[in-house]
Amino acid sequence: MTLAADEGLADFSNLLIYTAMAVYALTFVAYTAEWIFGSRSRVARTSSALGGAEAGEPGEAAESADVPAQRPAVVVRKGGATSVLDRPKIVTRSTTPERDAVPDGPGAAGGDERGDTFGRIAVSLTTLAFLLHLGGVVARTIAVGRGPWSNMYEFSTAFSMVLVASYLGFLAFRRNVRWLGLPLVTTVLLDLGLAVTVLYNDSTQLVPALDSIWMMIHVPLAIICGALMYVGAVGAVLFLFRDRYEAKLAAGGKPGRFATSVLERLPSSLTLDRFSYRINAAVFPFWTFTIVAGAIWAENAWGRYWGWDPKETWAFITWIVYAIYLHARSTAGWKGRRTAYLCIAGLVCFLINYYGVNIFFDSLHGYGGV
Amino acid sequence: MADQTAADETAADQSADDQSADEAAATGGLSTAPVEEPETTTAATGSFGGPREPGARGHLAWLGRELLGWARWFWRQLTSMRVALILLFLLALAAIPGSMIPQNNASAVTVEGFKERNPGLSSFYDRLQLFDVYSSVWFSAIYLLLFVSLVGCIIPRSWQFVGQLRGRPPRAPRHLDRMPAYTTWRTEAEPADVLDAAHRQLRRRRFRADLREGGGERGGRAHVAAEKGYLREVGNLVFHLSLVVLLIAFAAGRLYYAEGGKLVVEGYDFTNNLTQYDDFSSGPFYDTDDLGNFSFTLDEFHAEFVRSGPDLGTPSRFDADVSYRTSDGTEHSTTVQVNEPLAIGAERVRLLGHGFAPVVRITDGQGDVAFSGPVPFIPQDQALTSVGVVKVPDYTNPDGEPEQLGFQGFFSPTYNIDEVRGPHSTFPDPDDPVLTLTGYHGDLGMDAGLPQNVYQLDTTNMEQMVDEDTGDLFRFDLRPGESIELPNGMGTLEFEGFERWATFQISTRAGNSWALGGSLAAIAGLAASLLLQRRRVWVRAYPHRDGHTVVEMASLGRTESNRIPEELASLAAALAPAAPMLPADPTLLADTEAGPGSDTSEESAAEGARS
Numbered sequence: 007m008t009l010a011a012d013e014g015l016a017d018f019s020n021l022l023i024y025t026a027m028a029v030y031a032l033t034f035v036a037y038t039a040e041w042i043f044g045s046r047s048r049v050a051r052t053s054s055a056l057g058g059a060e061a062g063e064p065g066e067a068a069e070s071a072d073v074p075a076q077r078p079a080v081v082v083r084k085g086g087a088t089s090v091l092d093r094p095k096i097v098t099r100s101t102t103p104e105r106d107a108v109p110d111g112p113g114a115a116g117g118d119e120r121g122d123t124f125g126r127i128a129v130s131l132t133t134l135a136f137l138l139h140l141g142g143v144v145a146r147t148i149a150v151g152r153g154p155w156s157n158m159y160e161f162s163t164a165f166s167m168v169l170v171a172s173y174l175g176f177l178a179f180r181r182n183v184r185w186l187g188l189p190l191v192t193t194v195l196l197d198l199g200l201a202v203t204v205l206y207n208d209s210t211q212l213v214p215a216l217d218s219i220w221m222m223i224h225v226p227l228a229i230i231c232g233a234l235m236y237v238g239a240v241g242a243v244l245f246l247f248r249d250r251y252e253a254k255l256a257a258g259g260k261p262g263r264f265a266t267s268v269l270e271r272l273p274s275s276l277t278l279d280r281f282s283y284r285i286n287a288a289v290f291p292f293w294t295f296t297i298v299a300g301a302i303w304a305e306n307a308w309g310r311y312w313g314w315d316p317k318e319t320w321a322f323i324t325w326i327v328y329a330i331y332l333h334a335r336s337t338a339g340w341k342g343r344r345t346a347y348l349c350i351a352g353l354v355c356f357l358i359n360y361y362g363v364n365i366f367f368d369s370l371h372g373y374g375g376v
Numbered sequence: 377m378a379d380q381t382a383a384d385e386t387a388a389d390q391s392a393d394d395q396s397a398d399e400a401a402a403t404g405g406l407s408t409a410p411v412e413e414p415e416t417t418t419a420a421t422g423s424f425g426g427p428r429e430p431g432a433r434g435h436l437a438w439l440g441r442e443l444l445g446w447a448r449w450f451w452r453q454l455t456s457m458r459v460a461l462i463l464l465f466l467l468a469l470a471a472i473p474g475s476m477i478p479q480n481n482a483s484a485v486t487v488e489g490f491k492e493r494n495p496g497l498s499s500f501y502d503r504l505q506l507f508d509v510y511s512s513v514w515f516s517a518i519y520l521l522l523f524v525s526l527v528g529c530i531i532p533r534s535w536q537f538v539g540q541l542r543g544r545p546p547r548a549p550r551h552l553d554r555m556p557a558y559t560t561w562r563t564e565a566e567p568a569d570v571l572d573a574a575h576r577q578l579r580r581r582r583f584r585a586d587l588r589e590g591g592g593e594r595g596g597r598a599h600v601a602a603e604k605g606y607l608r609e610v611g612n613l614v615f616h617l618s619l620v621v622l623l624i625a626f627a628a629g630r631l632y633y634a635e636g637g638k639l640v641v642e643g644y645d646f647t648n649n650l651t652q653y654d655d656f657s658s659g660p661f662y663d664t665d666d667l668g669n670f671s672f673t674l675d676e677f678h679a680e681f682v683r684s685g686p687d688l689g690t691p692s693r694f695d696a697d698v699s700y701r702t703s704d705g706t707e708h709s710t711t712v713q714v715n716e717p718l719a720i721g722a723e724r725v726r727l728l729g730h731g732f733a734p735v736v737r738i739t740d741g742q743g744d745v746a747f748s749g750p751v752p753f754i755p756q757d758q759a760l761t762s763v764g765v766v767k768v769p770d771y772t773n774p775d776g777e778p779e780q781l782g783f784q785g786f787f788s789p790t791y792n793i794d795e796v797r798g799p800h801s802t803f804p805d806p807d808d809p810v811l812t813l814t815g816y817h818g819d820l821g822m823d824a825g826l827p828q829n830v831y832q833l834d835t836t837n838m839e840q841m842v843d844e845d846t847g848d849l850f851r852f853d854l855r856p857g858e859s860i861e862l863p864n865g866m867g868t869l870e871f872e873g874f875e876r877w878a879t880f881q882i883s884t885r886a887g888n889s890w891a892l893g894g895s896l897a898a899i900a901g902l903a904a905s906l907l908l909q910r911r912r913v914w915v916r917a918y919p920h921r922d923g924h925t926v927v928e929m930a931s932l933g934r935t936e937s938n939r940i941p942e943e944l945a946s947l948a949a950a951l952a953p954a955a956p957m958l959p960a961d962p963t964l965l966a967d968t969e970a971g972p973g974s975d976t977s978e979e980s981a982a983e984g985a986r987s
């Protein structure tokens with residue numbers, strides 16, 4: 007049974023969320039400072055890689071290397087004083103070999119020391135804000151005595167919390183994703199702002215229809231999947247910019263100064279594309295499970311596992327769009343821009359399902375509580 | 377296919393400049409995806425028949441060839457990946473209108489309301505079946521085509537895959553350095569020893585590895601060909617097959633189901649046969665003789681509501697204590713809760729709603745009991761303000777003539793009254809229950825043979841009761857235990873108390889366990905197909921003219937994964953004891969280190985230079 011709401015704790019939760027928002031705002035400033043200071047560095051690695059395309063053409067290199075044994079064979083570790091023999095060097099090629107040579111950008115700080123300092127401060131602030139955010143969600147959970155995801159306010163706060171958690175998780179696993187910081191914190195601020203103003207709801211009760219173990223599985227999974235899909239889509243959007251930039255350079259064009267400054271510091275289009283794909287591929291089975299869990303719950307509560315309710319329909323549409331995305335990638339051999347659009351379309355469907363259906367549609371899933 | 381390896385052998389024989397064919401053979405079948413037909417084969421449509429011999433027989437033969445050709449062409453199109461993508465896209469698109477336009481299957485009442493408000497638009501929608509999107513011809517056509525395409529895709533792929541399992545991993549392409557991940561080094565170990573070690577190493581890592589002799593006349597050099605990750609393909613096939621299972625389960629559920637609703641007052645029974653249902657629907661293949669043989673009694677219904685805080689008045693608990701009897705005559709007691717249906721045989725009994733049933737007792741003009749019992753009232757709001765009617769068909773008026781009585785009004789569990797809303801309830805628990813009714817006498821119209829809604833009073837042939845003293849309409853409030861004299865000696869009405877009632881849905885549906893099994897298999901298959909990597913590794917070692925042995929390793933994965941080069945790096949490292957590296961020619965070394973592809977990221981060991 008649900009506990010009676012503890013209003014003091016609920017207020018404390020709100021306080022924590024507001025504090026987290028303040029820290030996120032500072033984080034936003036710090037990330038921005040990182041980008042601004044980073045713009046002083048002038049490393050045009052991309053254009054040199056693409057500009058010298060003829061020389062670096064791997065196809066031709068291979069053509070000339072009739073005797074593979076004459077190719078470079080051993081990596082010499084640069085840190086070592088003398089040439090220490092290490093492992094054999096792995097040469098990789100992708101399906102877009104002309105882009106293989108493009109190195110990843112140096113990151114927002116662009117090698118600038120002040121920029122890097124701000125970047126580090128920003129990461130620390132993100133961590134602090136996340137802890138406050140987490141505290142807010144946990145306090146709310148205890149206050150209401152159930153999962154913190156039963157109305158749109160709670161769903162939104164949990165959503166952005168998972169968003170930040172996944173970002174910090176990538177960082178913790180030493181993935182070079184600091185470039186995600188600014189777009190993510192911007193999103194989190196918008197999302198929390200919307201949550202505390204428009205969507206705020208101090209309802210604590212769970213009506214019996216929602217009180218199910220499947221809700222404990224279905225909803226948090228949906229939140230986690232949605233947050234990761236969001237991260238994947240941010241990767242896809244940045245990919246689109248970066249890809250155009252590289253294409254322009256390869257064609258001998260000269261992108262604008264601002265575009266150059268920003269895009270030069272992002273990872274290469276190849277890296278961004280893979281980043282986005284991997285997230286989406288990993289999320290898809292979980293998203294499928296989310297839908298199945300919802301269907302099992304609907305079976306228990308309403309006597310049918312699938313009824314084409316708007317919420318169900320849009321979950322289905324989202325699922326199909328991601329299936330198209332994966333298909334297109336793995337079988338039709340689409341890479342790059344078109345699949346990036348599909349990935350963004352998938353996220354848009356998810357958001358329509360979440361905001362659109364709760365607010366505008368007449369759905370059985372009426373826990374919106376707007 | 378089974379002759380995959382044969383194709384590889386021939387590929388290996390081909391001249392060195394036919395490199396793309398060589399590579400295609402090495403890559404072939406790594407994905408069981410159908411190879412897209414080059415456009416030229418499809419461009420030749422319209423002339424499958426070829427030359428036409430004179431005479432009717434020639435004509436017929438030509439027509440046959442032509443039709444067969446078209447059928448083949450159509451089938452190839454339908455099962456192509458491109459069409460599958462288009463159909464998937466159409467399916468997503470076609471699902472959208474159903475989420476925006478009210479649907480008959482969800483709520484026919486909403487559809488009726490919509491039609492009344494937008495008559496013109498509705499007839500247009502009707503013609504396009506937009507009120508029944510998910511059973512419409514066009515929606516069905518899309519998903520049926522998709523599933524035909526799916527089956528047409530899976531079956532050949534399964535065969536192809538079985539062939540691959542029986543065959544050997546394909547031979548190495550001549551130019552290993554063209555593979556997505558490649559490495560090479562020089563060693564002083566003997567080529568045969570290096571290959572042996574590589575073979576052992578790969579087997580230890582559970583690759584399917586094959587030591588290939590270098591045939592003199594073949595021109596190919598000895599190498600190890602290995603492959604791993606077949607489970608990915610299995611997963612993929614399982615996933616697509618499960619989708620078919622899901623569709624069949626879904627269709628079965630549409631054809632064979634029964635679903636009925638029943639309102640049961642505390643202390644009353646329900647027996648599972650057609651006549652007892654308030655409403656009932658079933659699929660075309662369902663025979664009502666299939667209704668399970670059971671009955672149950674609603675012993676007691678418990679509801680609890682929040683009494684303070686922001687959620688004042690929202691429910692926190694609904695329990696229905698029931699005792700049920702199955703066909704073998706045993707009796708059981710249990711509690712049915714929302715979300716926790718009771719399973720009796722193939723049927724599920726679900727708790728859907730609840731409300732109050734005031735118990736009234738009416739004596740007629742002769743002093744005889746004309747009516748006695750609970751009358752379910754239907755809740756109108758969260759606080760359970762309920763409306764209902766009491767119909768008394770067998771009544772004798774003070775003059776001894778048969779007449780009928782009807783009452784309609786409200787039951788308010790926690791009574792309040794104000795100017796705007798009139799009598800209403802402020803809380804769903806019976807803190808201050810009041811029954812508010814007005815009375816009618818005359819003809820209820822029940823004998824006309826038309827089915828009547830038990831919750832509505834047809835007052836066309838009835839006269840409203842009037843207070844004999846004031847001349848006002850006769851309207852009264854009663855609390856439990858109270859009774860009132862009806863005007864003009866028409867008798868008395870006693871509000872004895874109230875019971876709770878609950879509505880139950882009793883349903884059965886074919887294919888539920890298949891749907892569950894199918895979806896779980898689909899998830900498992902998906903996980904295997906997306907998280908596992910299928911890849912091939914080749915190791916070649918041969919003597920070089922300067923006296924050393926050259927070792928070449930390459931790997932090829934289904935997708936561009938970091939893990940493929942990482943794995944190659946670790947395989948190469950594992951092979952190093954058997955084939956210790958010689959330092960490279962320093963001049964060549966400088967060349968690469970300065971290259972644009974030199975990588976400074978953490979993963980550099982695996983990523984390596986990209987050029």
Ligand code: HEM
Nearest residue numbers: 329332333336337407408409455456457460525526529905
């Ligand atoms: C009901 C609709 C379908 C859905 C939801 C669906 C979904 C998927 C998914 C999620 C994957 C995994 C992608 C990956 O391996 O990266 C996949 C792979 C694949 N699907 Fe489908 N699919 C459907 C219909 C079809 C149809 C109609 C065909 C054949 C024409 C098909 C052929 C394939 C192939 C060949 C693969 C890739 C196998 C490989 O990667 O080696 N699918 N599908």
